[in-house]
Amino acid sequence: MTLYLNLAELLGARIEQGLYRPGQRLPSVRALSVEHGVSLSTVQQAYRMLEDSGMVSPRPKSGYFVSDHRQLPALPAVSRPAQRPVDISQWEQVLELIRSTPRQDVVQLGRGMPDINTPTLKPLLRSLAQLSRRQDMPGLYYDNIHGNLALREQVARLMLDSGCRLSPADLVVTTGCHEALSCSIRAVCEPGDIVAVDSPSFHGAMQTLKGLGMKALEIPTDPLTGISLEALELALEQWPIKLIQITPNCNNPLGYIMPEARKKALLSLAQRYDVAILEDDVYGDLAYTYPRPRTIKSFDDDGRVLFCSSFSKTLAPGLRVGWVAPGRYLERVLHMKYISTGSSASQPQLAIADFIAGGHYQPHVRRMRSQYQRGRDLMSEWVTRYFPTGTRVSRPQGGFMLWVELPEHFDTLRLNRALLEQGVQVAVGSIFSASGKFRHCLRMNFAARPTPQIEAAVRKVGETALRLLDEESADA
Amino acid sequence: MTLYLNLAELLGARIEQGLYRPGQRLPSVRALSVEHGVSLSTVQQAYRMLEDSGMVSPRPKSGYFVSDHRQLPALPAVSRPAQRPVDISQWEQVLELIRSTPRQDVVQLGRGMPDINTPTLKPLLRSLAQLSRRQDMPGLYYDNIHGNLALREQVARLMLDSGCRLSPADLVVTTGCHEALSCSIRAVCEPGDIVAVDSPSFHGAMQTLKGLGMKALEIPTDPLTGISLEALELALEQWPIKLIQITPNCNNPLGYIMPEARKKALLSLAQRYDVAILEDDVYGDLAYTYPRPRTIKSFDDDGRVLFCSSFSKTLAPGLRVGWVAPGRYLERVLHMKYISTGSSASQPQLAIADFIAGGHYQPHVRRMRSQYQRGRDLMSEWVTRYFPTGTRVSRPQGGFMLWVELPEHFDTLRLNRALLEQGVQVAVGSIFSASGKFRHCLRMNFAARPTPQIEAAVRKVGETALRLLDEESADA
Ligand SMILES: Cc1ncc(COP(=O)(O)O)c(C=O)c1O
Ligand SMILES: Cc1ncc(COP(=O)(O)O)c(C=O)c1O
Numbered sequence: 001m002t003l004y005l006n007l008a009e010l011l012g013a014r015i016e017q018g019l020y021r022p023g024q025r026l027p028s029v030r031a032l033s034v035e036h037g038v039s040l041s042t043v044q045q046a047y048r049m050l051e052d053s054g055m056v057s058p059r060p061k062s063g064y065f066v067s068d069h070r071q072l073p074a075l076p077a078v079s080r081p082a083q084r085p086v087d088i089s090q091w092e093q094v095l096e097l098i099r100s101t102p103r104q105d106v107v108q109l110g111r112g113m114p115d116i117n118t119p120t121l122k123p124l125l126r127s128l129a130q131l132s133r134r135q136d137m138p139g140l141y142y143d144n145i146h147g148n149l150a151l152r153e154q155v156a157r158l159m160l161d162s163g164c165r166l167s168p169a170d171l172v173v174t175t176g177c178h179e180a181l182s183c184s185i186r187a188v189c190e191p192g193d194i195v196a197v198d199s200p201s202f203h204g205a206m207q208t209l210k211g212l213g214m215k216a217l218e219i220p221t222d223p224l225t226g227i228s229l230e231a232l233e234l235a236l237e238q239w240p241i242k243l244i245q246i247t248p249n250c251n252n253p254l255g256y257i258m259p260e261a262r263k264k265a266l267l268s269l270a271q272r273y274d275v276a277i278l279e280d281d282v283y284g285d286l287a288y289t290y291p292r293p294r295t296i297k298s299f300d301d302d303g304r305v306l307f308c309s310s311f312s313k314t315l316a317p318g319l320r321v322g323w324v325a326p327g328r329y330l331e332r333v334l335h336m337k338y339i340s341t342g343s344s345a346s347q348p349q350l351a352i353a354d355f356i357a358g359g360h361y362q363p364h365v366r367r368m369r370s371q372y373q374r375g376r377d378l379m380s381e382w383v384t385r386y387f388p389t390g391t392r393v394s395r396p397q398g399g400f401m402l403w404v405e406l407p408e409h410f411d412t413l414r415l416n417r418a419l420l421e422q423g424v425q426v427a428v429g430s431i432f433s434a435s436g437k438f439r440h441c442l443r444m445n446f447a448a449r450p451t452p453q454i455e456a457a458v459r460k461v462g463e464t465a466l467r468l469l470d471e472e473s474a475d476a
Numbered sequence: 477m478t479l480y481l482n483l484a485e486l487l488g489a490r491i492e493q494g495l496y497r498p499g500q501r502l503p504s505v506r507a508l509s510v511e512h513g514v515s516l517s518t519v520q521q522a523y524r525m526l527e528d529s530g531m532v533s534p535r536p537k538s539g540y541f542v543s544d545h546r547q548l549p550a551l552p553a554v555s556r557p558a559q560r561p562v563d564i565s566q567w568e569q570v571l572e573l574i575r576s577t578p579r580q581d582v583v584q585l586g587r588g589m590p591d592i593n594t595p596t597l598k599p600l601l602r603s604l605a606q607l608s609r610r611q612d613m614p615g616l617y618y619d620n621i622h623g624n625l626a627l628r629e630q631v632a633r634l635m636l637d638s639g640c641r642l643s644p645a646d647l648v649v650t651t652g653c654h655e656a657l658s659c660s661i662r663a664v665c666e667p668g669d670i671v672a673v674d675s676p677s678f679h680g681a682m683q684t685l686k687g688l689g690m691k692a693l694e695i696p697t698d699p700l701t702g703i704s705l706e707a708l709e710l711a712l713e714q715w716p717i718k719l720i721q722i723t724p725n726c727n728n729p730l731g732y733i734m735p736e737a738r739k740k741a742l743l744s745l746a747q748r749y750d751v752a753i754l755e756d757d758v759y760g761d762l763a764y765t766y767p768r769p770r771t772i773k774s775f776d777d778d779g780r781v782l783f784c785s786s787f788s789k790t791l792a793p794g795l796r797v798g799w800v801a802p803g804r805y806l807e808r809v810l811h812m813k814y815i816s817t818g819s820s821a822s823q824p825q826l827a828i829a830d831f832i833a834g835g836h837y838q839p840h841v842r843r844m845r846s847q848y849q850r851g852r853d854l855m856s857e858w859v860t861r862y863f864p865t866g867t868r869v870s871r872p873q874g875g876f877m878l879w880v881e882l883p884e885h886f887d888t889l890r891l892n893r894a895l896l897e898q899g900v901q902v903a904v905g906s907i908f909s910a911s912g913k914f915r916h917c918l919r920m921n922f923a924a925r926p927t928p929q930i931e932a933a934v935r936k937v938g939e940t941a942l943r944l945l946d947e948e949s950a951d952a
Contacts, residue, residue: 091811098621098814116616125608128615128823132605139604140592140792145574175651175796178818186687191667204818211662211815316616318822320651335567338574339687342654342680345821346794347604 002260002294003038004045009259011046015055015066026056026064045289052288052373053224054395073384073393076254076405078228081199081218081437085239088210088434093413094203097427106420107457109444110427112252114400115371116316117449120364124315127351127358139347145338147173147323148349154356155323161291162284163298164307166325172337173323175344177282177310180324182208183340184306185243187332188276189214193242196235196275198227200403200432200441202252205245205280209434216434217241223394223403226251226258229265236273243276249293250283253403253432253443255376255396257287263296270304276329281309282322285365287398288373303327311352313399314365319348372400375446382455386462388469400447405429406465409472410440418464424457478736478767479514480521485735487522491531491542502532502540521765528764528849529700530871549860549869552730552881554704557675557694557913561715564686564910569889570679573903582896583933585920586903588728590876591847592792593925596840600791603827603834615823621814623649623799624825630832631799637767638760639774640783642801648813649799651820653758653786656800658684659816660782661719663808664752665690669718672711672751674703676879676908676917678728681721681756685910692910693717699870699879702727702734705741712749719752725769726759729879729908729919731852731872733763739772746780752805757785758798761841763874764849779803787828789875790841795824848876851922858931862938864945876923881905882941885948886916894940900933 011026020026027035032043047064050056056064097110131139146152152168159166174180181204189195191213197205199218209216217235220228227246235241244266248258258266270277279296287293297307306329310322321344326333355361379402383393387404394403406412412428419425429441444461448454487502496502503511508519523540526532532540573586607615622628628644635642650656657680665671667689673681675694685692693711696704703722711717720742724734734742746753755772763769773783782805786798797820802809831837855878859869863880870879882888888904895901905917920937924930 094814095621095810098818111618113618116613121613121616125613129605129608132601132608137592137597137601137792138794140597140794142587142589142788142793145571175817175820178814179816182815190689204815207811208815211811213666312618316613317618317818318614318616320817320819320821334571335683335687338570338654339658339680339684340655340816341651341796342574342793343796344651345796345824347823348821 004042004049005260007032007036007038007042007046008049009261012050012053012055020066022066022068024066025062026066028063049289052397073380073391076223076392076394076403076441078223079199079221081220081433082435085194085215085217086435088206088216089436090203090431090433091207091210093428093431094207097431100425106423106425107453108425109457109461110425111445112313113317113445113447114313115368115447115449118364118367120360120367121315123358123360124351124355127354128347131347131350138350141346143343143346143349145334145343147171147344148346148353150357151349151353154353158356158361159325162281163294164325170325170330171323172326172330172333173321173344173349174337175322175341176312176317176320177280177308177322178204178208179337179340180308180310180322181205181278181280182212183333183336184278184308184324184326184329185209185212185214186336187326187329188306189242194239195243195245196232196241197434198246198251200253200429200438202247202280203431206432206434218434221254223254224256225262226256227266229262229269232266233269236269236275241273241275243278244270245278245280247280247282248296249281250287250396250398252283252399253401255394255399255401255403257293257397260294263294264299267296267299267305271302277305279305279307281307283313283399284309285314286369286372286400288369289397297325300327306333314368315352319352320345321348321352369398371449372447375400375450376402378450379444379446379458382458383462386459388462388466400445402444402446404442404444406440406442407469408440410465410469412439412442415442415465415468418468419461422460422464424460426461480518480525481736483508483512483514483518483522484525485737488526488529488531496542498542498544500542501538502542504539525765528873549856549867552699552868552870552879552917554699555675555697557696557909558911561670561691561693562911564682564692565912566679566907566909567683567686569904569907570683573907576901582899582901583929584901585933585937586901587921588789589793589921589923590789590844591923591925594840594843596836596843597791599834599836600827600831603830604823607823607826614826617822619819619822619825621810621819623647623820624822624829626833627825627829630829634832634837635801638757639770640801646801646806647799648802648806648809649797649820649825650813651798651817652788652793652796653756653784653798654680654684655813655816656784656786656798657681657754657756658688659809659812660754660784660800660802660805661685661688661690662812663782663802663805665718670715671719671721672708672717673910674722674727676729676905676914678723678756679907682908682910694910697730699730700732701738702732703742705738705745708742709745712745712751717749717751719754720746721754721756723756723758724772725757726763726872726874728759728875729877731870731875731877731879733769733873736770739770740775743772743775743781747778753781755781755783757783759789759875760785761790762845762848762876764845765873773801776803782809790844791828795828796821797824797828847925848923851876851926852878854926855920855922855934858934859938862935864938864942876921878920878922880918880920882916882918883945884916886941886945888915888918891918891941891944894944895937898936898940900936902937
């Protein structure tokens with residue numbers, strides 16, 4: 001594990017155990033450096049990470065202090081999903097969300113769109129245009145079933161940053177991460193099989209399990225550290241689980257990054273019970289800390305991790321370019337990819353390969369990371385300001401999604417209906433559960449650069465929630 | 477049924493029954509016009525169709541004569557596949573074919589590539605380039621889950637030509653016809669279900685059935701009129717068939733167009749036994765006769781036909797734009813589409829919509845149709861000239877594929893291996909069967925404008941086949 005992460009976890013644990021109390025001063029950078037035999041900058045990185053997670057706050061010239069938690073909204077509770085495999089529902093609500101096309105008159109806080117209005121994407125558009133002008137028309141040919149080789153070379157290079165040493169031959173390009181997920185699930189499971197998932201979990205992945213006839217076993221998940229290994233182990237003992245499907249980095253919708261020690265422990269568990277892991281890393285490059293967190297795949301020494309990702313969140317979703325590193329399931333995934341779409345569209349693959357090779361990827365992602373981090377801070381603040389007291393809010397470590405938990409019996413479906421009339425839309429919590437849990441939760445997107453309209457939209461969400469709560473208590 | 481098709485079928489039947497004999501003069505256009513009460517041009521169209529199928533030939537100033545069949549190679553035999561549902565094999569051979577990337581030093585007669593080196597595609601490339609330069613970057617957004625609306629409007633318009641009256645809301649855009657096929661199959665069938673297929677049949681469709689866990693029941697198929705309705709009816713009586721999957725127009729690999737009366741009869745059969753039909757029309761717009769043939773979908777009055785197509789053969793495969801008109805299965809297909817790739821790449825959809833709206837589609841397809849028809853004539857001639865006597869050859873009515881049948885015990889896998897050393901590749905027949913039949917057959921692509929290199933390549937195929945046959949008989 002990287003030194004600073006180690007240290008951050010240690011300090012975090014001490015704070016959580018109450019060794020340091022809210023408002024108390026923490027040991028100086030120098031003292032910790034001596035105590036743990038690490039460099040000053042390692043300690044600084046650790047503190048910065050704790051700062052990002054909201055646990056500590058710096059005061060100019062006087063060092064770091066344990067955050068006064070009364071100022072930060074409380075975290076969502078650890079989820080308590082159904083304790084048995086279930087058939088997945090909620091397709092109607094998902095359909096409602098994905099059918100809604102961008103509309104000028106609606107602020108869509110519910111979608112999974114990154115911000116694409118940024119000058120750092122210009123070179124990508126240039127590449128797309130140049131490809132269309134080339135005499136040999138490379139965009140018009142079927143590409144290799146594995147995907148374009150130049151792109152796979154670039155992806156293999158990018159994956160070094162998360163600790164993965166893979167060759168282009170280990171990768172299969174897909175039509176977005178969606179296809180990576182469905183090919184991976186089908187490569188491992190038969191209809192009727194049980195898949196363990198973190199909970200809440202990305203609705204697309206849930207619906208994929210549903211569509212392929214799998215049952216989901218939702219595992220309790222901590223809003224800061226991810227899937228509960230204890231609960232997972234119990235489940236592995238009790239049920240014939242075939243696959244563990246999780247998003248450990250910049251989780252959608254909770255935003256946590258699973259600590260490295262827990263990633264390793266999860267892998268050991270999977271090895272012990274001989275199940276495969278589907279690791280969805282679609283937001284991994286958007287972690288606010290640098291260097292980006294490692295993947296479970298990077299520790300995988302027996303090919304049981306199917307790693308899925310795409311450029312939909314880091315670059316743009318309309319390109320539909322994703323990939324999978326399927327480990328020992330490569331041959332099966334290739335077959336599934338072939339029958340699902342043949343090859344993927346050529347031109348977007350070529351343009352992205354150009355973009356990365358031209359050195360444009362890192363500057364772009366760096367810019368987006370800090371924009372999103374500011375977005376998180378601002379939106380958290382707005383929620384604290386405008387939402388009912390008692391609202392709990394996630395503390396994302398990357399990506400651009402905020403998870404908001406309202407009082408237990410609140411109905412966000414009703415809220416969303418009331419909001420649509422006011423030109424605002426959020427993602428209702430129930431689509432993030434196989435069995436319609438999280439009805440009192442919602443997810444909001446903070447990717448776009450903040451504007452007064454967006455603040456007004458968040459305010460409307462909060463005020464409408466308040467109004468509905470008031471009506472409820474009046475009714476009661 | 478269109479008048480001229482009716483007449484052509486009638487005349488064709490008379491010739492086949494021996495009422496008119498090879499070399500004999502046929503009734504004049506005027507006489508037939510009076511006899512059947514149709515216009516002169518209807519009779520001319522009927523004759524032209526029979527001419528295309530090689531049954532009659534015009535002699536200047538003296539009218540039409542029954543072709544001397546000794547000059548045309550014999551047609552392949554009606555297929556005699558296994559009489560029971562089978563698990564599909566042949567993935568390794570398919571993988572070999574689709575893994576092979578375009579190589580300068582190999583003439584690839586085996587692939588399914590149309591000719592894209594044509595000035596009539598220029599406006600499409602212009603649209604792609606223009607889209608990349610637009611400030612609002614429409615190519616970067618997730619599109620609607622149904623697919624881009626402008627594109628669906630254009631597709632609905634095009635489908636009028638085959639007799640289909642559909643609205644954009646009846647269509648779902650897919651990532652190539654591949655995705656249309658797999659979403660359709662999954663919308664109707666569960667793993668283990670039996671699907672009746674024409675035989676030989678497109679290898680991608682076969683592998684899709686395999687990947688989804690279906691069993692294929694191959695139905696005997698006539699090289700001129702398509703799937704045997706008699707055999708199909710017997711099969712429907714005997715087995716719990718869920719779906720009939722066929723390519724009735726410009727069939728891949730046989731090239732036939734199923735006569736309209738048989739299309740209707742097939743639909744009635746499906747209605748009687750209450751099974752769904754998957755109609756693959758990917759080559760339908762490339763029929764050599766004008767107007768293009770009708771689809772089974774155009775007669776469908778209870779929504780049981782799932783119509784699948786794409787622009788991969790008419791425009792370019794690298795765009796990966798296909799669609800499905802799923803009839804009563806719309807909702808299920810939408811779910812399957814969502815879990816398979818989410819939405820499809822935006823930019824290719826927008827560019828194709830532009831291209832059609834700009835009036836560029838029909839001129840392009842017209843040009844390709846006549847190029848392909850000339851290609852068919854030339855390649856048939858080459859096969860007659862260079863292949864072993866007794867070789868049987870299909871008589872395609874559209875598209876750009878020739879099916880060649882060598883003596884019964886010949887092994888085209890061995891042939892293809894010997895050919896690769898000589899820089900030529902064909903598609904081996906066995907991949908067009910669920911159970912590895914057609915080992916003595918092969919498929920060649922005649923899309924590219926003819927060159928001496930292509931003739932030399934076909935010659936090499938023929939001569940290598942001859943050599944292998946000689947070696948065999950020497951061994952025996
Ligand atoms: C966790 C997660 N995985 C996968 C996806 C789908 O990605 P893509 O658009 O590349 O199919 C999303 C997007 O919403 C996501 O949030
Ligand atoms: C009959 C048939 N259907 C479907 C396809 C696949 O089309 P697409 O490339 O659009 O997926 C092909 C292409 O080879 C084909 O021949």
